[in-house]
Amino acid sequence: MIFAAGLGTRMRPLTDLRPKPLIEVAGTTLLDRALSLGRDAGAAPIVVNTHYLGAQIIQHLAGQDVAISNEAGEILDTGGGLKKAQPLLGDGPVMTLNPDVVFTGPNPLTALLQAWDDSMDALLALVPLDRATARKGGGDFSVDADGRISRKGDFVYAGAQIIRPNRLADIPDRVFSLNKLWDLLIAEGRAHAMIHDGCWCDVGSPEAIPLAEAMLNG
Template sequence: MPPLMIFAAGLGTRMRPLTDLRPKPLIEVAGRSLLDRALDLARAAGAAPIVVNTHYLGAQIERHLHGQDVAISAEAGLILETGGGLRHALPVLAPRGGPVMTLNPDVVWTGPNVLTALAGAWRDDMDALLALVPLAQATGRQGGGDFSLGPDNRLIRQGDYVYAGAQMIRPDRLANIPDAAFSLNRLWDLLIAGGRVHGMIHPGGWCDVGRPDAIPLAEAMLDG
């Protein structure tokens, strides 16, 4: 199983006021924090090592993880966003290179373990494999879709599938991006141009827990 990074450094602006004094990954859904739910998925899949990045109210996350089987990638000063954050963590996450997995903690899943599914569907001719959900089934989603699927499930920008917040990806070309802080969209664009980015549809439930009003939606999905 590849190494896994959980993105926990964000400011949580959409989740205010709940994030005024607490980082979003520590907000609870049905009595369990979003970060712990993400770690449950990671451990059940056998991902190792597991790295969590921190920035906003990062000391709270570090205290929460103290003594656990998790490495911290702290981002001081400038928040590095997903692309810069992944690159910053690589010396700990994947010092010998190779594909890695990433997971957004502000998502609640039901059904098969998405990380196990991604690892099982990975092929050596892929540069990235993104978990997707159909827009019509994307609970809590605001806005449109991100991608459509072409031949052999290759990703095409724009369409009715939503990036679900979990992926397996080769991070090598992060070195080609000069900025310190940038979104993983920059890396995806480089890889999509090469025709080696694919999508995998998650067959279970999915809820974007990015706003306070999405918490009861996620809890209802878990109860259902």
């Protein structure tokens, strides 16, 4: 699932008239970059959620083998969005990807698949702070010797993961962040890390675009 419903407020004024996933980095939209990662990793089905200026995303995806989870009435955040999209995604673990990030190195989704096993309920792609371009603020997680994650530390969530969505049923909210599900799984020791073997850029603001392009060209 690609999360493409956000308002893109940090990317203004570029998002005044177009949704953030359709902004280009090095001549390719963020959404198309995310789709390429998913397809290269063999993801199927692929689901994209929409809200802000969603008609543009739907038009962009016309004719492609991509299902739309339309949140036109109410933006549901990542957790609520994944819960709404579950009927389109089917049973079992799902990969999720934020489109507003750019990677160098191996496909993070492929690396997640290679590292996944049934002892996990979540496997998050992380990147060390020193390889996190345009990151504002500190890290998100620490990783122990067994690869389990805990809050706070020097690793940044890279916007890609594999997660079992069945536990979403334990969260009654309609609108909520996946952070709520992560906290449940961290407490049970079932949330793990895969450290991305490459560089990463948070393309969340206009000034991050040239940084991402320089990283890709480096």
